[in-house]
Amino acid sequence: MSSLAGRATTPRASRLTLRQKLGRWDVRYSPYVYIAPFFVLFGLVGLFPLAYTFVVSLNKWDLLQGPGEWIGFDNFRAELADPLFWNSIANTFSIFLISAIPQLIFALIIAAVLDQNLRAKTFWRMSVILPYVVTPVAVALIFSNLFGEKYGLVNNMLQGLGLDPVLWKTDALPGQLAIATMVNWRWTGYNALILLAAMQAVPRDIYESAAIDGAGAARRFFSITIPSIRPTFIFVIITATIGGLQIFTEPKLFDASSSIPGGVFRQYQTTVLYLWDMAFNRGNFGKAAAIAWILFLIIVIIGVVNFLLSRRIASGESARLSRRERKKLEPRS
Amino acid sequence: MIFSRGTKATAAIAAAAALAMVATGCSQSPAADDNGPITLTITTFGTMGLDGLYAQYEKDHPNITIKATNIDTGGNALTDWKTKQAAGNGLPDIQAVEEGWLGQVMGVSDSFVDLRDFGANDIKDRWVPWKLGQATDPKGRIIGYGTDIGPEGLCYNSKLFEAAGLPGDRAGVASLLGGPSATWDKFFEVGKQYHAATGKAWYDQSGFVWNAMVNEQAEGYYTKSGDLNVKDNATLKGLWMQLADAAKSGLSSNQSQWDWGGGKAFTDGSFATFVCPGWMLGVVKGQVEAAGGDNTSGWDFADVFPGGAANWGGSFLTVPTTSKHQKAAAELAAWLTDVPQEVAAFQAAGTFPSVAAAQSDAGVTGPSDLTKFFNDAPVGQILGSRANGVVAQFKGPDDSIIQEQVFGPSVKEIDSGTDGETAWNDALKLLDQLVVNK
Numbered sequence: 001m002s003s004l005a006g007r008a009t010t011p012r013a014s015r016l017t018l019r020q021k022l023g024r025w026d027v028r029y030s031p032y033v034y035i036a037p038f039f040v041l042f043g044l045v046g047l048f049p050l051a052y053t054f055v056v057s058l059n060k061w062d063l064l065q066g067p068g069e070w071i072g073f074d075n076f077r078a079e080l081a082d083p084l085f086w087n088s089i090a091n092t093f094s095i096f097l098i099s100a101i102p103q104l105i106f107a108l109i110i111a112a113v114l115d116q117n118l119r120a121k122t123f124w125r126m127s128v129i130l131p132y133v134v135t136p137v138a139v140a141l142i143f144s145n146l147f148g149e150k151y152g153l154v155n156n157m158l159q160g161l162g163l164d165p166v167l168w169k170t171d172a173l174p175g176q177l178a179i180a181t182m183v184n185w186r187w188t189g190y191n192a193l194i195l196l197a198a199m200q201a202v203p204r205d206i207y208e209s210a211a212i213d214g215a216g217a218a219r220r221f222f223s224i225t226i227p228s229i230r231p232t233f234i235f236v237i238i239t240a241t242i243g244g245l246q247i248f249t250e251p252k253l254f255d256a257s258s259s260i261p262g263g264v265f266r267q268y269q270t271t272v273l274y275l276w277d278m279a280f281n282r283g284n285f286g287k288a289a290a291i292a293w294i295l296f297l298i299i300v301i302i303g304v305v306n307f308l309l310s311r312r313i314a315s316g317e318s319a320r321l322s323r324r325e326r327k328k329l330e331p332r333s
Numbered sequence: 334m335i336f337s338r339g340t341k342a343t344a345a346i347a348a349a350a351a352l353a354m355v356a357t358g359c360s361q362s363p364a365a366d367d368n369g370p371i372t373l374t375i376t377t378f379g380t381m382g383l384d385g386l387y388a389q390y391e392k393d394h395p396n397i398t399i400k401a402t403n404i405d406t407g408g409n410a411l412t413d414w415k416t417k418q419a420a421g422n423g424l425p426d427i428q429a430v431e432e433g434w435l436g437q438v439m440g441v442s443d444s445f446v447d448l449r450d451f452g453a454n455d456i457k458d459r460w461v462p463w464k465l466g467q468a469t470d471p472k473g474r475i476i477g478y479g480t481d482i483g484p485e486g487l488c489y490n491s492k493l494f495e496a497a498g499l500p501g502d503r504a505g506v507a508s509l510l511g512g513p514s515a516t517w518d519k520f521f522e523v524g525k526q527y528h529a530a531t532g533k534a535w536y537d538q539s540g541f542v543w544n545a546m547v548n549e550q551a552e553g554y555y556t557k558s559g560d561l562n563v564k565d566n567a568t569l570k571g572l573w574m575q576l577a578d579a580a581k582s583g584l585s586s587n588q589s590q591w592d593w594g595g596g597k598a599f600t601d602g603s604f605a606t607f608v609c610p611g612w613m614l615g616v617v618k619g620q621v622e623a624a625g626g627d628n629t630s631g632w633d634f635a636d637v638f639p640g641g642a643a644n645w646g647g648s649f650l651t652v653p654t655t656s657k658h659q660k661a662a663a664e665l666a667a668w669l670t671d672v673p674q675e676v677a678a679f680q681a682a683g684t685f686p687s688v689a690a691a692q693s694d695a696g697v698t699g700p701s702d703l704t705k706f707f708n709d710a711p712v713g714q715i716l717g718s719r720a721n722g723v724v725a726q727f728k729g730p731d732d733s734i735i736q737e738q739v740f741g742p743s744v745k746e747i748d749s750g751t752d753g754e755t756a757w758n759d760a761l762k763l764l765d766q767l768v769v770n771k
Contacts, residue, residue: 148589150588151598258588260742
């Protein structure tokens with residue numbers, strides 16, 4: 001009985017013309033169609049592979065023979081107990097640290113220099129981005145040649161100075177340094193330009209008034225420039241972290257003829273390279289999928305930590321500002 | 334307003350439709366007809382010497398276009414094949430397969446066409462029997478046509494030999510190392526003499542020597558029945574200790590394999606001997622020339638090999654079942670491995686024919702660019718003599734992993750001065766990690 005009232009509205013709605021109905025649907029649904037391409041593509045090349053990789057990681061799965069038996073989390077357990085996996089994690093972080101820290105410091109210095117009143121500004125700015133234009137493969141080939149143990153330019157120069165040649169491709173630390181050099185060569189200029197953009201946005205009158213108050217160039221840099229570009233700097237750190245955890249091309253091609261990717265003793269085998277080796281040389285797709293998921297979780301954790309840190313820094317900044325404002329107000333009251 | 338919204342909706346629908354077309358478009362393909370105009374794709378690697386032959390085949394078969402891809406190294410080609418094999422998509426009509434991959438290929442031999450369906454039985458007597466045996470899967474299906482084999486002889490630098498007071502001519506070198514009964518003991522002993530006289534290394538690095546030592550055994554890393562054969566293998570262990578001792582005595586130049594400083598190590602006297610399967614002759618020539626050397630650099634090729642007859646590498650042409658033109662592909666593969674073509678490939682790249690009639694062909698035994706480079710050594714004849722007594726060794730599924738990842742680090746260790754016992758134990762540890770408990 002009570003449904004009668006509800007039914008009464010139906011004929012009224014159907015009295016709308018087709019044109020009106022189309023108009024209504026348009027308003028209601030077309031926004032979803034507009035955003036659909038991104039989500040369809042993301043689902044296709046992002047979400048589905050992620051989920052499928054997880055399914056693969058729960059199986060014994062040979063690259064060529066295909067899926068075997070369902071073994072639950074055995075692949076994860078095996079990898080977490082595998083010294084070669086932890087070796088790759090340690091290499092990843094050590095290469096990341098010895099590349100990211102000098103890279104960001106140099107990027108900051110270069111950006112500060114470019115921020116000055118130079119002649120031929122565009123030329124200098126273009127120059128620092130040049131290494132980024134060169135493909136990583138070419139970079140790796142050139143650096144691999146430079147760092148050759150017996151015939152490389154670097155060792156030739158060292159020997160010319162009467163020093164012992166360095167075993168760039170046999171010893172762990174020299175190898176990692178050489179790879180960090182490649183990464184830095186490519187990314188320093190790129191980060192410098194992003195930091196430069198942030199520096200350009202700092203109002204010039206702050207610098208002027210600081211100069212009038214007697215602040216030197218160094219003081220202005222540390223007390224005005226760095227605090228002002230902090231959000232951009234955090235962005236650069238986060239992108240450098242994510243990139244640093246996924247280093248692949250440089251160690252893969254540093255010693256391209258090596259029988260093991262990432263050095264014959266795996267001395268600079270990063271986790272992504274270890275994953276690739278597991279999948280395509282050792283043919284264990286299940287374990288490779290498990291490694292991919294562990295790496296994914298590590299990156300998520302680091303991303304969250306980064307996010308929390310940057311939020312704290314941002315809120316700390318606003319707290320300081322308000323304190324400063326309070327101080328400004330004090331003498332008046 | 335209404336007008337503009339209408340266009341937006343149309344655009345959105347069009348975009349969605351376009352996306353749907355992209356998503357489904359790749360599954361369409363023209364019907365296969367081997368008599369109409371067709372394109373055959375072929376993937377090879379390294380220097381196989383086939384590139385010059387395609388044009389001739391296209392000329393003889395006007396309806397066929399050949400699209401060839403050559404991948405720089407065997408290792409990269411293996412990755413390429415495995416990726417496409419695993420994806421079940423993108424494989425060419427003819428896939429070149431290397432001997433070292435056979436363990437993995439035989440695991441999925443069903444995904445290669447049985448060439449007996451396309452006349453393999455009529456031509457199978459072409460090949461030396463062991464080569465045909467390698468290409469036959471456990472069910473008796475023939476899945477590959479042999480291109481080359483890799484009988485190993487010894488490359489040596491006659492100038493360096495003479496400077497050290499050793500004989501420089503081919504016959505003299507062969508008999509110095511023991512002729513037909515040459516042993517590794519003798520090889521290392523002469524190496525120590527050379528090292529004492531010159532202070533220089535005898536061979537480039539230990540990896541290729543170890544490879545040769547393993548390859549010339551009746552059973553290598555696996556037994557004939559497919560069981561792992563490394564731990565407690567006294568023969569391999571004995572050879573390993575011999576090799577480690579040689580490296581410790583300064584006989585290894587500790588070069589990086591496949592790099593050799595852009596070939597410079599071949600011209601600056603870093604080492605005097607080099608392990609040379611047929612296809613390696615083209616590599617040596619290329620390396621020497623890359624470093625600015627030529628036939629006056631002193632490299633020669635002797636009819637002797639320590640430890641007896643050995644084979645390293647050699648390839649096959651296969652037809653994956655995903656091919657839409659299996660018959661045409663099989664015909665092309667058969668043509669490419671026929672006598673005149675194998676002779677031409679040998680002349681181009683030094684790949685020694687696996688077809689018996691081609692081995693004795695005047696084009697192989699006679700002079701060529703290669704013989705000119707190696708001080709007029711009759712390389713074809715020498716390789717033919719080196720091929721005598723070669724037996725095919727069973728290659729297990731993880732053979733290349735054991736070769737590269739288990740023994741690779743240990744080879745580098747002994748070249749850098751670690752003692753043989755430690756390096757052997759390190760290899761066994763890696764064997765447990767990478768192969769036994771995988």
